[in-house]
Every structure is written in structure tokens, then in C-alpha cells.
């Protein structure tokens with residue numbers, strides 16, 4: 001960080017080429033619209049099949065490119081070389097649409113322009129044919145905020161729409177648009193853009209603008225942008241000005257956004273896993289004193305736990321920090337899930353707490369105690385439930401296992417297992433099969449099933465897979481007592 005970021009920021013500001021990256025990188029045609037492939041394809045098909053509808057609803061959270069797509073669509077309809085799926089961006093119609101001066105593109109902000117006069121003006125404009133282009137395009141932003149009389153006026157137009165009118169209703173809350181209107185429009189959904197895609201785009205911009213920026217810094221920016229490319233680009237630009245000529249690092253972004261450094265979030269997580277209340281208190285106190293955004297700390301915390309769980313479940317990650325953290329703390333999935341679930345519930349606490357700081361400290365305390373509470377519960381469970389399988393019917397245990405497989409998305413495996421022969425004896429359920437792959441699949445998941453049966457059905461039972469052909473000879477009877485002695489070996493070598 002420079003000693004005086006303000007002076008370099010000012011210097012940057014003075015050079016016009018640094019101004020508004022978001023504007024500079026606003027898509028000019030369909031090809032440049034990023035991360036909205038489905039929406040783009042619908043609009044392009046609409047043009048190439050010459051089925052231009054008179055009303056569209058563009059639905060999606062803010063910053064997903066609804067208005068931009070609407071302008072590109074207006075261009076595609078009115079380009080002098082069109083209607084075309086690839087407007088030229090050079091003819092006078094295209095240029096005027098880009099600069100916002102095209103007479104047949106009417107943009108309305110429903111939040112502020114809802115007076116009777118405004119609506120009357122729209123109605124009048126809708127009646128007369130376009131004066132310059134092929135289509136008169138109305139983009140109504142935040143359309144859900146239109147008044148009832150405005151919606152009624154729109155309905156009148158939609159009932160007998162002039163063939164040259166195209167209405168695009170952009171909205172973040174499509175459910176608030178009356179049925180009568182939405183049923184007459186084509187709805188196109190704009191999705192939040194995944195973080196990885198935003199990072200990909202930011203990297204390209206950094207290359208073109210010669211911005212020196214760490215990958216981790218871009219990750220943080222994209223996280224903060226929360227699915228909006230425009231917001232992400234604006235943050236990148238602001239951090240860039242803040243950093244002056246220096247490389248944009250993760251810590252520069254953290255400082256700029258008031259985010260607690262990842263390292264302190266990791267430290268906090270570690271002390272919670274270790275149930276170190278004193279250390280957890282010190283770290284949370286430090287976070288509060290430095291004025292970091294507490295909600296953001298909890299969000300980052302949840303994000304880290306989520307990444308840990310995915311990695312522990314076998315999904316590869318390139319994030320070295322996650323791998324290192326897991327090996328340092330011996331975190332397991334069960335523990336991580338417990339902390340995660342508790343954290344999610346605490347979001348509610350935060351809503352009703354008198355202060356974020358108090359709630360934050362209480363959350364940290366409660367998380368530290370989670371493991372202790374559990375160990376007491378575990379002892380109680382063990383005392384009351386040990387080996388009560390004789391009270392359970394074998395069929396019920398079997399169907400619980402099938403249900404578990406189905407519910408965890410292993411439908412194919414569930415189907416296979418449900419056709420197997422099985423036997424419940426003492427605290428052991430044996431499945432018989434000669435299908436090596438199937439046996440391996442059951443072996444891989446049996447620990448999870450055992451745990452599931454124990455925690456939810458109060459059944460303590462072990463699962464074993466045995467060869468079907470061998471079973472038909474009934475080894476147990478043949479070997480008698482000796483069978484028990486070689487049981488462990490059998491289990492390991494059988495497959």
C-alpha cells in the first residue's frame with residue numbers, strides 16, 4: 001500500500017482512460033454479454049426466427065445485465081444492417097443507441113416516473129410508428145414498481161399492440177408483476193454470474209488495462225460483487241485507484257472493503273475447533289476493535305467451512321489454504337457440518353440482537369461449546385442405546401438403508417442394494433453379492449450408513465459385504481468356532 005493512496009488515486013482520476021471500467025466494458029453486442037448464455041440465445045432466436053414478441057420480462061437480481069441486454073436487443077432490432085443477431089455497433093442507429101440518444105429507444109424508470117402524465121406520454125409514444133428505426137423499444141426499469149394505473153395502461157397497449165412496439169420490463173421482483181401483464185409477455189431469467197466466471201472476466205480486464213492484481217484479490221472482489229459483473233468491475237476499479245501504481249494484493253482489497261483478513265478468520269476457526277475459549281475471545285475482540293465488518297466475518301467463516309466440507313467429501317480444490325487448514329486441524333466432515341449448521345442458525349440471533357458485537361461474541365462462545373455438549377450427549381446415547389438391535393426388525397433396518405441411499409442421491413446404488421440378499425444377526429447386517437463393483441461401492445459408504453443408523457434410528461449395527469457364492473455353502477456352519485477367529489482377515493481379503 002502506498003503511503004498516500006489519495007494522491008495516486010487523484011492522478012488516476014485525472015487520466016480519462018481510467019474512468020469507469022464498468023462503462024468501458026459494458027457489452028456492446030450479444031457476444032460480449034457474459035455469463036447469460038440462455039437469455040442471449042432466446043433473444044437471438046427471437047430475431048433469427050423473426051418472432052419478435054411485443055413484450056418481454058427480464059427477471060433477475062441487480063447487476064446481472066438486464067438493462068444492458070435490453071439495449072443490445074434494441075440495437076439488434078434497429079441496426080441498419082438488421083434485424084440481426086449481430087448488430088454492427090457502427091451504423092448511426094447503433095451508435096445512437098450506445099450513447100443513449102436514439103429517439104426510438106425510450107427508457108423509463110418505473111421507480112420515479114409513474115405519474116398520470118408519465119403514463120399518458122408512454123401511451124402516446126406507443127401509438128406512433130418509430131421515426132428513425134424499425135422498432136420502438138420501451139425499456140421499463142424496476143417494472144414491478146409501476147402503479148396499478150400504469151399496469152392497466154400497459155395492458156391496453158398489450159391487448160392490441162402496434163406491430164412496431166417492443167416493451168421490455170426489467171425487474172428484480174418478477175412476482176410483483178400482475179398476472180394479466182406477465183401472461184402476455186415472454187419471461188427471460190438473468191442468473192447471478194458464478195464467482196469463477198466473474199474472476200475469469202476480471203482477469204481479462206486486468207490484462208487489457210495492465211492492472212497488476214493477485215488472483216486471491218480478484219477472488220475477494222468477485223465474492224463482494226455477489227454475482228454481479230458490473231459491481232465486481234466497479235470494485236476492481238475503486239481498489240485500483242486506492243492502490244495507485246502498486247500491485248493489488250489480497251490484503252489491499254481486505255483493507256479497502258473493511259474485511260477482516262482471511263488469516264484471522266482461519267485463526268478464529270482453529271481456536272473454535274480446539275475449543276480454546278480464551279483464544280477465541282481474544283481473536284473476536286481483535287476483530288471488533290479493528291472495526292471489521294462482523295457480518296462479513298461470519299459469511300467468510302461459513303464460506304471456508306463449506307469449502308472444507310466439499311474438499312473432505314472428495315471434491316478437488318486448488319485452494320492450498322483449505323488443504324493446509326484441514327491437515328493442521330484434523331477437521332472432519334461431521335464437526336464441520338455441526339459448526340456450519342450452528343452458524344446458519346445464528347444468523348437469526350444476529351437479526352434480533354441489540355448489537356452485532358454482542359451477538360458475535362456469543363456466537364463464538366456457543367461454537368466453542370458445541371463439541372463439549374456433544375461429548376456429554378454421546379455418552380448418554382451410548383449408555384442407553386448400546387446394542388438394541390434385537391428390538392429392531394431386520395426389514396426396517398434394511399429399508400432404512402435403502403432410504404438413506406436414495407435420500408443422499410445414490411438412487412442407482414439403492415436399486416442395486418435393494419435386490420440383494422441380506423441377513424441380520426446380532427449387531428451385524430450382511431449383504432451377499434458376487435458383483436465386485438457393487439461390493440466396493442457398499443464398502444465405501446458403509447461407515448456413513450452405520451453412523452446414519454446410529455444417530456437417526458438409534459441402531460448400532462455393523463455392515464458387511466460377503467460373497468454370495470460362498471454364502472450358499474454356509475461357511476459359518478462348516479467352520480464353526482474357527483470362523484469367528486478368521487473373521488477380520490476374511491473381511492479384508494474378500495474383495
Ligand SMILES: [Zn+2]
Nearest residue numbers: 079088091094
Ligand atoms: Zn448497426
